[in-house]
Amino acid sequence: MTQKTNVNMVVIGLLAAMFIGALDVTIIATATPHIIADLYGESLFSWVFAVYTLTTCVAVPIFGKLADLFGRKAVLAVGIGLFVLGSILYGAAQSMTELIWFRALQGIGAGALAPVCFTIIGDLFSGKQRGKMMGVFSSVWSVAGLLGPLIGGYFVDQVSWRWIFYINVPIGAAALLLVTIFLHQPIERRAKKIDYLGACTFTVSFSALLYALLLSGGSDHSWDSPLILGLFAVSAVFFLLFLWIEKRVEEPMMPLSIFRIRVLNVTNVSGFLTFSITTGLTIYAPIWIQSVLGHSATSSGLIVMPMSLAWPLASNIVGRLMYQMGVKASIVFGSSLVVAGSICLAALQMNSPYFYWIGILVVIGLGMGFVATPSTVVVQSAVGWEKRGVVNASSMLLRSMGQTIGIAVFGTIYNQQVTMLGSKSELAAGMHSVFLLMCAIAFANLLAVQLLPKHRELMAQQ
Structure with a gap:
């Protein structure tokens, strides 16, 4: 007998998952001076933001495809788990290098939060109801934008900057429990073929592109510097290779047919x-x-x-x-x-x-x-x-x-x-x-x- 999804409880869980992702983006600015002072990493701190952007962008389409292959619940659970684990490690970091690596892990988890949450909403609702729910979920960013500086300021002033990341743990755990327990969707029982080559070539291509963009813009390197031009070339070559693979594999990571x-x-x-x-x-x-x-x-x-x-x-x-x-x-x-x-x-x-x-x-x-x-x-x-x-x-x-x-x-x-x-x-x-x-x-x-x-x-x- 197929279990019935408790829509209200699932929506609360999804809102909590979206909230920790949105809150993390808005809260970190309040802790920046204290993190730099504690870990002596002013020269490296920009990479805390850059690596999060890079890993999130690369992870988004990969998690999107995995959600179609293995079901939304399993993939969202992995994303929340990685995000919470990254938050715990990030809060416990003892050096700026550790901080950057743990932020990268957190960014990978964040790549599953918004796309899979919106996909589940698309599954559960249709027509006018879907439009209303998208409006509700958009409000999460507004709430996070208002609460982020307040919560961040309180923890930094009264406790420790590390707690602005530990706060993700109880909220993430609640989101994980609600979605895992109350979301029930049928999964087709068949062998799944993962497009490993497509995922690898996509990762290299977009990592090189994002790295070039993050380094350029008139700050660290000029647009025509050998490093930036080399990264663009690597990105272009691997993107063409990605397209070639996607046309030929049985289960492409990103089916090119959707772009028709x-x-x-x-x-x-x-x-x-x-x-x-x-x-x-x-x-x-x-x-x-x-x-x-x-x-x-x-x-x-x-x-x-x-x-x-x-x-x-x-x-x-x-x-x-x-x-x-x-x-x-x-x-x-x-x-x-x-x-x-x-x-x-x-x-x-x-x-x-x-x-x-x-x-x-x-x-x-x-x-x-x-x-x-x-x-x-x-x-x-x-x-x-x-x-x-x-x-x-x-x-x-x-x-x-x-x-x-x-x-x-x-x-x-x-x-x-x-x-x-x-x-x-x-x-x-x-x-x-x-x-x-x-x-x-x-x-x-x-x-x-x-x-x-x-x-x-x-x-x-x-």
Whole structure:
């Protein structure tokens, strides 16, 4: 007799799993000075962030495929286990080298959290309910963004910076228990063929690409340095080899057939473009507030909060209305809001007041909510159960790549105009160039989403 899934308990477990991943990203900044002071690793500390990004991006599509092969529960359990183990080791690290290795392990586990959680939601819900749940899950990042600095500040000041990682253990254990006990999905009993060669070539290709992007951007190495060019060459060769393998293996890690689905291609391009804008804003908005307007570090750090609040608000609204408005209309409307906010961003003057920034970030946050949630829902609906993990992972990979490439490109443009002792006007000019590029990207995204099928065609795919 097949056991019935307790949907409410599973959703709570998934929210807990998503929360520890989101909280970890927002909480670590509060501990940075104390970690550097304790472990004497200022020169290596940037790699704590870089290695997490690298391992997470590489792990996302691999876990997505494994979820399709072996079932969501087993793969999510492995991901949570690795994330919690990495958190324990990270908190106990005695040197910066250990810290970086344990952060890499934690990043591998994080690669399973969001894509597999969203895949399970796609399995459990359909139609309007799926849209509503995506809105709820988007709120996790907002809650984590608000609680992260508060929780991190308390542990750093009152206990130890190590406890900002140990806090993941009870939450992760609760998530693991809830999903393991209450999620029941049928698994096809047949021999599974794992695409080891595809996974290896993909890992080498994207690791080389991400490493090159993390090293470049005008900070450590120029784009035309032998090291960066060599890494790009390695990435290209192994990517071509990956494509050659995927065309020939029986059970490819990433079936190339999914890229013949127009909805997937358009939403992936849109995710790549829009997430580069939001990541750039989280970096350059605080710099402008502190360096150009002369506000405090606290005030500059809080400036991205309006976007963090507006995004999940819009996600919840569009999750309930997207089928009445039309899926394509929802995404186009959101993309138009991002364009409007980006135009205002490009029009910023040095004397533009603080509240002007709040308005820009609210508009862009609302736009992103209207773009991201319907995009996730329609992608999940475009394929069957057996490919849902892969398409979810491909969407998240493209969003992560947009963030990484965006940071590198924006950094290059900014650093070309700003010297080591840049004046206020020089800093503003450097950031204005970045904002103009963001505006161009927003327009490119608006054009891209026009290629989505009409609402009636999308509904026929559901």
